[in-house]
Amino acid sequence: MAFTLDEFHQCIFDLYEQSKKLHDRWQLIETTKGSYLIYSFIDTNCLKYDFHIVFSESYSVPVLYFNISHLDGSLLSLDDIWKLFIHKKNSNMYETITQQEHPILHRPFFVLHPCHTENLLRKVAEQSIKKRFLFWLSIYGQSIGLPLSINYAID
Amino acid sequence: MTTLKFTPYSSALDTGFWHELTRRKLDIYRLDSSDRSIYGYYSNDANDNMPALFNVDHRYFDENNEISNQQQQYSVNGTLKLVNTIEEFKTFDIDSALKSESNILWNDFIQGNTLENPQKLNRFYLLIFADLKKYIYYYWFAFPTFLVPTSFYLLNPIQSIGERFSIDEITAITKTLESNQLHACCLHRQENLSFSIVSLKQAVQYLNKQSQLASEYIFIVNDPSTDPIYPGWPVRNLLTLLYYHLCSVEQLNIICWRERFRDGHRYVNHSLYLQLKPESISNIGDTIPSSTGWEKNERQRLGSRQVNLSTSMNPIHLAETAVGLNLKLMKWRLAPEIDLETLEKTCCLLLGAGTLGCNVARCLMGWGIKHITFVDNSRISYSNPVRQTLFTFQDSCENKPKAQAAADALKIIYPGIKSTGYDLTIPMPGHTVGDSTMEKVKEDVNLLHDLIRQHDVIFLLTDSRESRWLPTVIGAVEQKIVLCCAVGFDSYVIIRHGIPTKDLDSSSSSSTTTYKNFLPGHKLGCYFCNDIVAPGDSSIDRTLDQQCTVTRPGISMMASALSVELLVSIIQHPLRGQCPASIHADHEESIPETVSCLGIVPHTIRSFLSRYSTVLPTGEAFSQCVACSSIVRKAFEDDGFSFLLQVFNDLNYLENLTGLRAMQLATDLNDIIELSDDEEI
Numbered sequence: 001m002a003f004t005l006d007e008f009h010q011c012i013f014d015l016y017e018q019s020k021k022l023h024d025r026w027q028l029i030e031t032t033k034g035s036y037l038i039y040s041f042i043d044t045n046c047l048k049y050d051f052h053i054v055f056s057e058s059y060s061v062p063v064l065y066f067n068i069s070h071l072d073g074s075l076l077s078l079d080d081i082w083k084l085f086i087h088k089k090n091s092n093m094y095e096t097i098t099q100q101e102h103p104i105l106h107r108p109f110f111v112l113h114p115c116h117t118e119n120l121l122r123k124v125a126e127q128s129i130k131k132r133f134l135f136w137l138s139i140y141g142q143s144i145g146l147p148l149s150i151n152y153a154i155d
Numbered sequence: 156m157t158t159l160k161f162t163p164y165s166s167a168l169d170t171g172f173w174h175e176l177t178r179r180k181l182d183i184y185r186l187d188s189s190d191r192s193i194y195g196y197y198s199n200d201a202n203d204n205m206p207a208l209f210n211v212d213h214r215y216f217d218e219n220n221e222i223s224n225q226q227q228q229y230s231v232n233g234t235l236k237l238v239n240t241i242e243e244f245k246t247f248d249i250d251s252a253l254k255s256e257s258n259i260l261w262n263d264f265i266q267g268n269t270l271e272n273p274q275k276l277n278r279f280y281l282l283i284f285a286d287l288k289k290y291i292y293y294y295w296f297a298f299p300t301f302l303v304p305t306s307f308y309l310l311n312p313i314q315s316i317g318e319r320f321s322i323d324e325i326t327a328i329t330k331t332l333e334s335n336q337l338h339a340c341c342l343h344r345q346e347n348l349s350f351s352i353v354s355l356k357q358a359v360q361y362l363n364k365q366s367q368l369a370s371e372y373i374f375i376v377n378d379p380s381t382d383p384i385y386p387g388w389p390v391r392n393l394l395t396l397l398y399y400h401l402c403s404v405e406q407l408n409i410i411c412w413r414e415r416f417r418d419g420h421r422y423v424n425h426s427l428y429l430q431l432k433p434e435s436i437s438n439i440g441d442t443i444p445s446s447t448g449w450e451k452n453e454r455q456r457l458g459s460r461q462v463n464l465s466t467s468m469n470p471i472h473l474a475e476t477a478v479g480l481n482l483k484l485m486k487w488r489l490a491p492e493i494d495l496e497t498l499e500k501t502c503c504l505l506l507g508a509g510t511l512g513c514n515v516a517r518c519l520m521g522w523g524i525k526h527i528t529f530v531d532n533s534r535i536s537y538s539n540p541v542r543q544t545l546f547t548f549q550d551s552c553e554n555k556p557k558a559q560a561a562a563d564a565l566k567i568i569y570p571g572i573k574s575t576g577y578d579l580t581i582p583m584p585g586h587t588v589g590d591s592t593m594e595k596v597k598e599d600v601n602l603l604h605d606l607i608r609q610h611d612v613i614f615l616l617t618d619s620r621e622s623r624w625l626p627t628v629i630g631a632v633e634q635k636i637v638l639c640c641a642v643g644f645d646s647y648v649i650i651r652h653g654i655p656t657k658d659l660d661s662s663s664s665s666s667t668t669t670y671k672n673f674l675p676g677h678k679l680g681c682y683f684c685n686d687i688v689a690p691g692d693s694s695i696d697r698t699l700d701q702q703c704t705v706t707r708p709g710i711s712m713m714a715s716a717l718s719v720e721l722l723v724s725i726i727q728h729p730l731r732g733q734c735p736a737s738i739h740a741d742h743e744e745s746i747p748e749t750v751s752c753l754g755i756v757p758h759t760i761r762s763f764l765s766r767y768s769t770v771l772p773t774g775e776a777f778s779q780c781v782a783c784s785s786i787v788r789k790a791f792e793d794d795g796f797s798f799l800l801q802v803f804n805d806l807n808y809l810e811n812l813t814g815l816r817a818m819q820l821a822t823d824l825n826d827i828i829e830l831s832d833d834e835e836i
Contacts (some may be wrong), residue, residue, distance in 0.1 A: 022419035023226060042205065048169070071208070072462040073168040073292075078480065096488060099480050107174050108467055108476075149418045 002060035002118060003111045003129065011062070011133040012053060015152070022151055033104045039146060047069050051146050053137070054103055061117040062133065064140045065102055065109040081110060085144060097144075112140050159307040159394075160708040162385040164197070166296045166450055166460075171213030171604060173292060173464055176237070179216065180285055186239055191216075193235040195279055196228045197379040197389070198413050203425075207379040207387040209279065209298065227414065229338050229377050229389075233279035244284035244293050244459070249449055250372045256280040256445035257299040264396050265441070270356040273339040276376075276392045280458070290468045295459035296450040298388055301395050303436050303444040310430040316410060317424030317805050323348060326698050329423055332375065332412070339376040339393050342410075359400045366404045378411035378427065386411040386427055397718035398436045400802045407431045450648065492752040497726055502526035504606055506581065506626055507616030508561040509533075510706075511640055513545040514715030515614055516565060516574075522723055526573045527565060528610060529558040530603070532580040542708055579603065583621040584690055584802045584809060596803070597796055604629050612722060615639040615682065616715075621690035625799070627681050628791050629780040631655055636732040639682040640718045642706045645764040649715035649721060651756075653679030654732045654785060663796060673749050673773075676733030679758050680774035683782040690781070707764060717760055720753075736773045779813040786813050 003011070012028060015037060019026035029037045037053040052065040068076040068084070076084070078099060102109045117136060124135050134153055141148055166600040184191075194215035197208060208594045209231070234256055238244050260278045262268075269275040280297040293710060316325060326717035329621035331342060331350045341358035342350040350373075353361070358372055374397070380387035390411050411427040435656055436444075446826040452458040486493050501524055505512045508531035516527050527557050534554045540546045545564035546557075558576030579599055582588065588596045607629045615637065623639060630637040630652065656677045670678065683690070728734035728751035737749040749755055757771040778784055788800045790812060801808045 020226070023416040023421060024419075042201075042208070044202065044204070046206070048167070050169075051358075067170060069170050070462075071165070071167040072460065073170045073173050074462050074464055075170055075467045077466060078476070090547050096484065098484055099476060104173065105174075107171070108473060 002121070003055070003058075003062065003133075004060070005055060007129045008055045008062060011129060014128075015131060015133070018152055022149060024149065031104060036104060039139070041106060041147070049145065051141070051144075052102065052109065054064045056103075056114050059117060061114050061121065062136060063111060063114045063117075064144070064146070065111045066139075066144055066146075067098075067109050075108070078110065112144065156308040156310070156430065157312070159309055159313075159431065160385050161391045162207050162380040162382050162387050163448075163450065164209035164296070164298050164379065164388055166294075167208045167210045168294075168462075169210070169212050169663055170464075170467065171543055172211050173462070175213040175216060176283070176292075177285060177287065177468065180237060180287070184237060188236065188243070189233045189240050193233045193281060194230050195233055195281075196230045197277075197377075197387070198227045198229070199377040199379055199412060200227045200416060201381050202415070203381055205381050206379070209296070209379070212614050219788075230274060231279055233276040233281060235279070236282045238282070238284050241284055241286070241293070244282065247282055249282075249295075249297070252282065253278055253297050253299060253446055253448060253808065254443075256297060257301070257448075258443055260299050260392075261301070261446075264399055264719050267356070267424070269396055270354075270400065272283055273337050273355055273376075273393075276338055276389055276396065276463075277582055281467060290465040291461055291463050293459055293461045297448045298450065299446045299448040300388060300391050301444045301446050303395070303439065304398055307391075308432045308434070310432050312408060314428050315383070315424060316426045316428050319428040325423065328373075328410070329421065335375075338389065339374065342373045342375055344371045346371070355396075359397070362404055363400075363402055366402070369404050369406045370408070373408040373410055375410050375412050375738070378413050380411070381413070381425075383425075383427075386429070390429075394431065394433075395436075398433050399439070400437070401433055402431050402435055402437065407433045459605045471570045474569065478523065478569065478571070490752060492727075494727060498723065499523050499525055501726060502528070502610040502613045503614060503722075504528045504530065505608035505614045506530045506617065506622075507614075508543075508545075508557040508576065509539070509618060510542045510711040511616035511618070511642065511715050511718075512557075512614075514712050515544045515562060515640070515719055516561065517544060517568075517618060518571055518716050518719035519722075520572060522719065525571065526610075527562075528574070528606065529561045529576045530579050530581070530606065531556070531558040531561070531576070532578060533557050533628065535560055542711065577602070577606065581617065581622045581625055582799070582803055583619070584624050585621055585806050586803060588803045593800075600625070600796060600799060604633075607633055607635060608783050610635070612636045612638065614718065615641075618828055623682055624690050624782055626804075627652065627683060628787060631681065631783045632788050632791060634732070636722070637681070638718050638722055638756045640714050641682070642710050644705070645707050645710060647706075647710050647717075649714060649760040650682050650774070651679070651721060651725060651732075651758060652681040652783065654757075655776065655785065655788065670738065672739070672746050673735040673737045674758070674775060675735045676730060678776055679736055680776045681780060681783040684774055684780045686776040686781065706712065710764060713762065713764075717762075721756070721760065724751050724753045724756045735744065738773050747757055760819060779815055779818065781809045781813055781815065784813055 012035060016026050016028040025041060026040055029036055029038060034055065039051040040048065042048050046081055048069045048071065050067045053062050054065055056063045068081060081097065096113045097110050098113050099108055100111050101107065120139065121132055121136060124132050195209055195211040197210065238247065256278055263275040278299055282295045284293040308420060327349050328342065331352055335352060339355060341353045341355060343353045344350055362369060362372060373392065376389050376393045378387050378390055390409065399723065409429040410429065411429065413426040415422040449457055452460050482495050486495055503519055503524060503526065505515055505527060508529040512529060519527055534556050535546050535551045537551045540551055542547055545561045550560050556578045558578055562574040562576035565572045577600060580595050581603060582599055603625065607626065613626055613630050613635050615626055617623060625746065627637065634654050639650045639652060641648050654676055723733055734756050735749050737746050737755060758773040760769060760771055762769045776783060781787060807816060
């Protein structure tokens with residue numbers, strides 16, 4: 001159910017490779033403090049969305065960090081973010097947005113709290129790690145506007 | 156002939172850039188404001204109607220940083236100038252800076268460097284001043300380009316390549332460019348409808364030898380613009396470059412290459428096709444032409460921009476947000492009906508900054524309460540820090556006044572707190588006031604009254620019974636929420652005072668309602684309601700250990716914590732301080748009127764540590780109470796200080812006033828069950 005660090009690395013590397021083939025925007029950043037994936041895009045309202053997939057050591061699961069900023073680099077507040085996602089906001093217990101320091105970049109990011117991830121992953125326990133990873137990403141990602149092409153699910 | 160016009164860049168900075176800039180300024184650059192190399196990039200894959208963005212990222216500070224070869228990101232070299240003062244920023248010589256940056260660009264153009272390496276088609280200059288106290292960043296971008304030629308003449312109207320080329324041709328072009336990483340290059344049309352890539356340098360050489368073959372060559376440049384008729388800056392610079400190097404070419408074909416990816420498919424038909432009549436500018440020689448390129452600000456004027464990042468960078472802001480978020484999370488996940496906003500605005504007055512005061516303050520902060528005022532007349536002594544959790548050993552060495560030290564300690568824990576301390580002695584019944592001290596006592600009374608008026612909640616946390624009398628009276632008159640907390644060696648009591656109704660005429664004799672299950676808020680008693688003797692000077696005849704309350708250390712923590720939790724429950728109840736209390740609170744079924752979203756709101760909490768037991772009695776207001784009865788309140792409102800003076804100086808005055816004296820005389824003392832709180836050891 002949980003991911004090992006190696007499995008996580010494998011998943012993000014695979015996603016990055018697939019992304020290159022699809023000419024999508026995932027970027028793989030490897031640092032001495034850890035590796036993570038970034039997806040960035042700018043929407044029609046000139047808001048920049050940055051999504052980071054980082055590994056949580058304590059929960060042994062991937063975690064989705066994100067920030068939404070204006071083009072001058074200023075960040076949206078939590079209230080602004082709630083307003084943006086109000087139509088998606090439901091009582092789904094899997095998603096709780098909180099703000100934390102990014103474990104590698106050490107600056108504030110919003111994060112979908114990972115405490116329920118393991119529970120969620122239990123539903124697909126028998127699947128391959130790649131499928132479990134995509135399952136997690138598609139559920140957590142869609143609640144905060146991360147576009148994920150169906151092509152990633154096609155081998 | 157129509158002329159070609161261009162879309163300038165729109166700068167875009169990422170949050171990480173500002174963080175990294177700040178870090179470098181503090182750790183590396185310090186006061187050194189010399190020019191530095193920096194990199195930015197633009198892409199050619201934006202959606203319709205997006206501006207032509209020029210991005211600067213946190214990764215692009217110097218060459219040694221890995222400039223990842225991201226697809227569709229074309230790097231640009233630039234110069235960063237980080238000045239040290241706002242004056243330097245405002246008086247900066249923008250003309251020279253632009254000139255020097257343009258020189259670099261021009262030299263690369265004319266010396267052939269750009270033809271060899273098309274990455275040099277663009278440059279930028281970035282002027283910044285960072286106000287690191289307020290976290291406001293002032294910045295201004297310049298994207299140099301030249302004012303020669305004055306016009307770019309088009310031979311034909313601008314078309315998209317979808318309009319100009321056949322599907323096969325577009326497919327061939329796309330295929331040829333598939334692995335191309337260059338910022339600009341040239342396509343040479345071959346016999347069999349295919350194309351081959353030629354570098355800019357080679358293309359220029361061929362064309363200069365055989366200018367009549369111009370129609371076979373199409374120059375390709377990545378274009379950040381999405382506008383259907385205005386290409387971006389790289390196109391303009393490419394044309395300037397070509398107009399310098401080409402001679403006698405009658406026709407120049409350009410594709411402003413734009414791509415878009417959806418679900419793995421590449422779309423390019425929206426790229427622009429231009430056919431221009433070039434005008435040679437090589438006669439300029441070595442003179443550097445005039446340039447332009449400072450970015451206009453948000454109001455379309457030539458001026459700098461600024462961004463305020465204090466909410467995401469100022470640590471005090473960050474602490475505030477984190478504390479608030481913590482409470483909100485509790486609300487969202489566990490107690491959705493809880494009203495955190497009212498809590499935050501509640502102003503609390505803590506009378507006593509000792510063991511109880513320190514712990515109550517800590518707990519209030521945990522709930523997000525921001526306004527805490529301390530009142531205490533003593534100084535920190537050596538025995539205090541181990542129990543009084545806001546003080547340190549150093550404080551006791553300096554013998555600091557407690558109220559102020561407590562207020563300061565709160566600010567160190569959380570800078571967003573609004574805390575103050577008053578060194579004030581609360582005048583007490585039975586503690587005589589002489590003529591010499593009368594004015595001072597009067598001032599103290601007035602100050603206390605003002606403080607009570609200005610706050611929403613009063614905590615009675617002092618170390619004697621009599622010091623609680625005056626605040627009880629004033630609190631009742633001002634209709635404030637009063638929480639009284641008293642501790643004994645191994646017991647404690649917490650009472651929320653009833654809030655009597657304003658009309659003083661309705662004495663208890665006229666109210667005939669008997670309350671079966673709960674008492675309404677105005678009928679609840681206060682700390683003194685169970686006493687039939689007035690509070691006197693309890694410090695006389697007490698030994699040293701009795702003069703300061705010594706308790707089992709855990710008692711104070713428990714009592715303080717419960718007092719705050721009780722307060723929060725009170726505030727959550729729609730009637731707040733007027734919230735009723737169930738008469739049999741210990742019983743299972745709670746009555747809906749007495750319950751808030753956090754549970755029951757008892758009147759009194761009494762705990763005994765020796766048995767680890769707690770009871771929740773409910774006390775009714777006593778019509779002859781020495782503190783909260785209508786007689787006393789009326790006397791205070793009518794006669795003010797002169798009434799108080801009599802109370803302070805004459806031990807029997809209160810008992811006479813309330814009729815307690817008469818009651819005592821009429822009663823056989825042996826039959827009395829002692830009901831007063833005994834906090835004295």
